[in-house]
């Protein structure tokens with residue numbers, strides 16, 4: 001009496017392969033849930049990296065101490081003894097106006 005070997009329900013040709021890890025997947029979508037998550041994570045990470053590379057570098061804010069002052073016009077840090085910035089902004093005038101405003 002011969003015994004027949006059980007025939008597999010899912011022949012290899014019929015099994016979907018996960019496009020991410022290239023291993024047989026029996027899920028409805030054909031992609032392992034963990035693989036789809038990993039893929040989505042990789043895609044978002046690549047997108048974030050690309051965005052970072054395309055974005056201009058953040059402007060470095062100079063740290064001012066009390067011996068420095070910054071031009072409100074061109075944002076350049078100049079020596080405090082200077083009354084006029086290279087851009088033509090007159091510190092003396094603005095300080096005098098502010099002082100006059102405060103005193104009255």
Ligand SMILES: [Zn+2]
Pocket residue numbers: 018019020021022023025031032035
């Ligand atoms: Zn997979």
Ligand SMILES: [Zn+2]
Pocket residue numbers: 071072073074075076085086087088089
């Ligand atoms: Zn300036």
